[in-house]
Amino acid sequence: MAAHAELVCIPEDRLAAELPHADALLVWEFGTDALPGAWPERGGPRWVHTASAGVDRLMFPALRDSEAILTNSRGVFEQPIAEYVAGQIIALAKDFAGTYDRQREHVWRHRVTQRVWGTRAVVLGGGPIGRAVVRTLRALGIETDLVGRTRREGDPEVGTVHAFDELDGLLARADWVVCAAPLTEQTQDLFDAATFARMKRGARFVNVGRGPMVVEKDLLAALEEGQLGGAALDVFREEPLPADNPLWDAPNLLVSPHMSADTDTWLDDLAEVFADNFTRWRAGRPLRNVVDKELGYVPVADAPQAAAEEGPR
Structure with a gap:
C-alpha cells in the first residue's frame, strides 16, 4: 500500500x-x-x-x-463467534465448569447433564454473525429461530427471519437465547428484568453483541433467583470488567474478556x-x-x- x-x-x-x-x-x-x-x-x-x-x-x-x-x-468474525456460542452452549449444557471444579477438588461425583439436540434457541441479530450462529446451532440439532429488524419469509439460508416485534413471543419457548445484534437505540438496555421474566424459567442466555444491551443488575438477579439457568457473557458495559464487579461471582455465569471473535x-x-x-x-x-x-x-x-x-x- x-x-x-x-x-x-x-x-x-x-x-x-x-x-x-x-x-x-x-x-x-x-x-x-x-x-x-x-x-x-x-x-x-x-x-x-x-x-x-x-x-x-x-x-x-x-x-x-x-x-x-x-x-x-x-x-x-462470523464463524469464530458462532463457534464460541456453540461452545458456551455445550459447556453450559454439559456443566463443564462443575467438572473442572470437582477435578481441582479431587472429587469423583457422577451426575447427569442436558442433551442439546432437540432443544430450542432464539438468536437476535439478522446479520452475518447471527446467521452463522443459526447455521452452527442447527448443525448441533438445536431448533433455532432468527430475529432481525423486519420479517422475511423464504430466506434462502435460514427460512423465516422473524421481526423484532416477534421476539417476546419467541422467548417463552426458548431454551437458549443468544444476543448477536448491533447496539442501536432499539437494542440499548433490551435485556432487562422484564425481558428475562418473559423467558422460559431455567433458560440460558449468551451475549456476543454489546454490553450495554444488557442491564447487568437485572441479569444478576435473574441468575440468583433461578429465572435464568445460566449465562455466558463475552461483552460488558464496562471493559475490562472491574475485579469487584459482582458478575465475577454470579451463579452459573461464564465470563470471557471480549474474545469470542479473536x-x-x-x-x-x-x-x-x-x-x-x-x-x-x-x-x-x-x-x-x-x-x-x-x-x-x-x-x-x-x-x-x-x-x-x-x-x-
Whole structure:
C-alpha cells in the first residue's frame, strides 16, 4: 500500500492534528474513544474503515452526519463467534465448569447433564454473525429461530427471519437465547428484568453483541433467583470488567474478556479486508461492508450470496 499512499500511523494524542489532512482513516484500535473529540470541523477523511464488526463507537454525530463512507470488517468474525456460542452452549449444557471444579477438588461425583439436540434457541441479530450462529446451532440439532429488524419469509439460508416485534413471543419457548445484534437505540438496555421474566424459567442466555444491551443488575438477579439457568457473557458495559464487579461471582455465569471473535489468524484477516477495500477505493469501485449510518450497521441483502459482495447503498 505504501507505493500508492502516504501511510501515517498515529497515536490517539495526534489524531486531532492529523485527521484534517487524511483522505482515509483505518481505525485499527477499534476500542478507542478518542475519535469524536478529534474529528475536524472541516475536511477530514472521505473514507473510514474500522477493524471491527460493531460500529457503535463511531456513530457520533460529526461522523454520522458527514459525507465520509464508513466500512467495517464483516466477514472476519462470523464463524469464530458462532463457534464460541456453540461452545458456551455445550459447556453450559454439559456443566463443564462443575467438572473442572470437582477435578481441582479431587472429587469423583457422577451426575447427569442436558442433551442439546432437540432443544430450542432464539438468536437476535439478522446479520452475518447471527446467521452463522443459526447455521452452527442447527448443525448441533438445536431448533433455532432468527430475529432481525423486519420479517422475511423464504430466506434462502435460514427460512423465516422473524421481526423484532416477534421476539417476546419467541422467548417463552426458548431454551437458549443468544444476543448477536448491533447496539442501536432499539437494542440499548433490551435485556432487562422484564425481558428475562418473559423467558422460559431455567433458560440460558449468551451475549456476543454489546454490553450495554444488557442491564447487568437485572441479569444478576435473574441468575440468583433461578429465572435464568445460566449465562455466558463475552461483552460488558464496562471493559475490562472491574475485579469487584459482582458478575465475577454470579451463579452459573461464564465470563470471557471480549474474545469470542479473536482467533490465531484474526489480525491477518482484518488486514486483508482493509487492503481489499483500499484497492477498490483507489480504483473507484464499490467498497465492501458499507455501513448505513442511519441504521448503524451494514444492511444484509435478502440473498446471503449477494450480501458477501454488497457495495455502497
